[in-house]
Amino acid sequence: MSSDLFLAGMRKVVGAVSVITTTSNDGDPRGLTATSVCSLSAEPPSLIACVNRKTWVAQFVPDSGVFAVNVLSQGQEAIARTFAGQTSLAASDRFSVGEWETRTTGVPIAKGALASFECKLEQIIDHTTHVILIGQVVETVLGNGHSLVYLDGSFASFPRPSSAA
Template identity: 35%
Template sequence: MTLTDTVPPHAHTAHIDPLVFREGMSRLPSGITLITTGGPAGQHGFTATAVCSVSDTPPTLLVCVNRNTSAHDHILAHQCLAVNVLAQGQEHLCSAFSSRKYTMAERFALAHWQTGTTGAPLLEHALVSFECRISRVIDTPTHSLILATVEHVQWCTTAEKGLVWFQKNFALTQKINT
């Protein structure tokens, strides 16, 4: 059972121009993920950078899902999701999963997928994939904040660089020897 909380629409009023906020946030590098789900209504997914670790006991991720995203209601209905972290060379998937000009079938046809134990599609050759069940949803006026308990983790042993979004463009991670 998912617990749902609601944040009042005007709990805190910010006085920062949204464009200024977006420009500032563009300087915070973010991993690029494909959030996917599967179930009776089929496969659905979208590109997200608003994902972070909450805890390792139990392993939990926070996934922020825009309520206008076509996959939003399917994720909540299926009660499961996968967080597929993109690697170098998967930029085309980021673009396709963030564009409304592609149908879900067309998006998923661009890569090879495995079906996880929850039914969520797992991207082959992703840097890492986290298969999760939804444990709690916090509703805000624009997004659902999903706390997802991780049930399975798999990673690609050949992918060397992660794909990130930085200053409104793709960038790659690089290890620094210290």
């Protein structure tokens, strides 16, 4: 099977847009935009994030032992584009877009995100061009708004369905 056909098929899958962040041992922050994030277990709270092994995030996480997954809201498309490399900003300069704070683990957390999950690294699994980060969630911060999603090469937002009475 061709990878082009596989990629075309995966572009049809809607994905929540997240920015995965971490820091070097010296506290230098890095991040990247990703849609390959999912829950792993509720007991203990754990999640999976898949990142290209050539990224700074993949290189810093093994030493720092921590990372965060920031699930972006509709108003944070500029953050998503910046951390996807769609602007001229690179490395820690990307954190000049949006508002950021640090909490429990010391990694950057996006203010205004729908949810931010700070994780302690539990395991890394190598698989071809990517690594799978398995993290135990040590803190969750919840926000409000509509989800920013990625579908067929574009960012979009969908409002939450109204609750049935």
